[in-house]
Amino acid sequence: xxxxxxxxxxxxxxxxxxxxxxxxxxxxxxxxxxxxxxxxxxxxxxxxxxxxxxxxxxxxxxxxxxxxxxxxxxxxxxxxxxxxxxxxxxxxxxxxxxxxxxxxxxxxxxxxxxxxxxxxxxxxxxxxxxxxxxxxxxxxxxxxxxxxxxxxxxxxxxxxxxxxxxxxxxxxxxxxxxxxxxxxxxxxxxxxxxxxxxxxxxxxxxxxxxxxxxxxxxxxxxxxxxxxxxxxxxxxxxxxxxxxxxxxxxxxxxxxxxxxxxx
Amino acid sequence: xxxxxxxxxxxxxxxxxxxxxxxxxxxxxxxxxxxxxxxxxxxxxxxxxxxxxxxxxxxxxxxxxxxxxxxxxxxxxxxxxxxxxxxxxxxxxxxxxxxxxxxxxxxxxxxxxxxxxxxxxxxxxxxxxxxxxxxxxxxxxxxxxxxxxxxxxxxxxxxxxxxxxxxxxxxxxxxxxxxxxxxxxxxxxxxxxxxx
Numbered sequence: 001x002x003x004x005x006x007x008x009x010x011x012x013x014x015x016x017x018x019x020x021x022x023x024x025x026x027x028x029x030x031x032x033x034x035x036x037x038x039x040x041x042x043x044x045x046x047x048x049x050x051x052x053x054x055x056x057x058x059x060x061x062x063x064x065x066x067x068x069x070x071x072x073x074x075x076x077x078x079x080x081x082x083x084x085x086x087x088x089x090x091x092x093x094x095x096x097x098x099x100x101x102x103x104x105x106x107x108x109x110x111x112x113x114x115x116x117x118x119x120x121x122x123x124x125x126x127x128x129x130x131x132x133x134x135x136x137x138x139x140x141x142x143x144x145x146x147x148x149x150x151x152x153x154x155x156x157x158x159x160x161x162x163x164x165x166x167x168x169x170x171x172x173x174x175x176x177x178x179x180x181x182x183x184x185x186x187x188x189x190x191x192x193x194x195x196x197x198x199x200x201x202x203x204x205x206x207x208x209x210x211x212x213x214x215x216x217x218x219x220x221x222x223x224x225x226x227x228x229x230x231x232x233x234x235x236x237x238x239x240x241x242x243x244x245x246x247x248x249x250x251x252x253x254x255x256x257x258x259x260x261x262x263x
Numbered sequence: 264x265x266x267x268x269x270x271x272x273x274x275x276x277x278x279x280x281x282x283x284x285x286x287x288x289x290x291x292x293x294x295x296x297x298x299x300x301x302x303x304x305x306x307x308x309x310x311x312x313x314x315x316x317x318x319x320x321x322x323x324x325x326x327x328x329x330x331x332x333x334x335x336x337x338x339x340x341x342x343x344x345x346x347x348x349x350x351x352x353x354x355x356x357x358x359x360x361x362x363x364x365x366x367x368x369x370x371x372x373x374x375x376x377x378x379x380x381x382x383x384x385x386x387x388x389x390x391x392x393x394x395x396x397x398x399x400x401x402x403x404x405x406x407x408x409x410x411x412x413x414x415x416x417x418x419x420x421x422x423x424x425x426x427x428x429x430x431x432x433x434x435x436x437x438x439x440x441x442x443x444x445x446x447x448x449x450x451x452x453x454x455x456x457x458x459x
Contacts, residue, residue, distance in 0.1 A: 002264055032390050032421050033383055228367075229364040230434060231438060232438060235437045236430055236434055239429065239433040240430060244423055244424050247423060247424020
């Protein structure tokens with residue numbers, strides 16, 4: 001009897017040790033192992049869902065070149081001048097202000113995606129930053145309360161519900177987009193406070209434009225670095241855009257549960 | 264009887280360490296630590312020291328990053344259509360390009376620490392997630408690894424969903440279609456030269 005007990009206990013210890021050594025998964029990080037379509041035999045069998053549709057490529061390439069020149073000839077000098085004149089702290093505050101304004105968009109989308117705790121975070125951040133953070137200029141919620149900013153937009157919500165991306169469109173000035181992301185952006189305008197101020201067209205453009213310029217000035221040399229290392233910047237930008245957006249949808253879908261590895 | 268029981272229990276307690284074979288994070292961490300150390304070394308900073316610095320870095324990462332595997336995946340079907348000499352040459356070109364891209368970008372980052380945020384293992388592949396700091400903001404960098412024997416090697420780097428290998432693969436498909444394999448090789452050679 002004693003021998004059986006000893007053997008059973010020993011076996012349990014071994015089993016516990018083996019289980020402890022198994023994979024530690026974290027629900028906070030995305031699961032990037034789900035698709036491994038790079039083995040040479042599978043090249044032609046690439047998942048249909050991952051193929052990018054770009055029937056307007058010649059036109060898109062033309063717009064991409066236009067945007068590239070616009071950046072180097074106009075945006076970059078303006079951005080550099082602006083960064084020189086306005087200290088970083090102030091530009092951070094301006095960025096916070098505009099980001100705070102877009103809280104309703106994030107709230108609606110987080111709710112639509114079932115991300116209730118994130119939605120709560122959006123509300124908390126908006127309340128704290130609008131009051132303690134003085135109309136949103138200071139991101140008190142992140143600094144003092146460690147409530148991190150969350151991303152939620154209509155394009156992501158549509159993807160969450162399985163709506164396809166549609167074709168790739170590279171808009172002049174606005175840059176890479178898909179039919180879905182463009183529709184999303186248009187929908188967001190209904191929830192953006194700036195749309196409800198009685199502004200003329202040029203005033204609206206100035207408002208949006210200033211926000212974009214400020215964001216650009218805070219993001220360093222992202223575009224230069226990106227194109228520096230690519231052999232075909234147009235394709236690189238297109239691929240990166242799709243990968244980034246698809247990852248956002250994956251994030252939205254995985255937020256409530258642990259990432260369940262699909263076979 | 265008591266003595267035997269006690270010795271078995273002790274043996275088991277000490278041996279549970281054996282079941283935890285060195286995982287992907289445990290193998291990747293020393294490589295990244297050494298990489299960061301070389302990057303933060305003041306005596307190796309700047310353009311003048313670039314060649315020496317890069318040589319040191321490549322010596323450290325070559326054991327952990329499988330450039331041949333990356334080259335294979337980036338070429339896809341075409342890899343099996345070229346000769347072994349062409350494959351070797353392509354791997355050299357790809358290594359240089361990746362060195363410029365990955366290391367070149369790291370050299371520009373202000374942060375000097377790497378936070379490990381998670382690990383995922385599935386079917387001989389693994390994902391090690393890290394957080395890198397640059398200009399006050401942190402962003403996730405995920406390393407995707409393959410198991411070769413007991414060794415875990417990196418074959419992709421993924422930032423916010425954007426995969427390095429998938430990106431180059433898309434670019435290369437486009438160039439292969441237009442200019443063929445030789446055209447692609449020439450384009451990479453020119454790009455590497457421009458990054459010197």
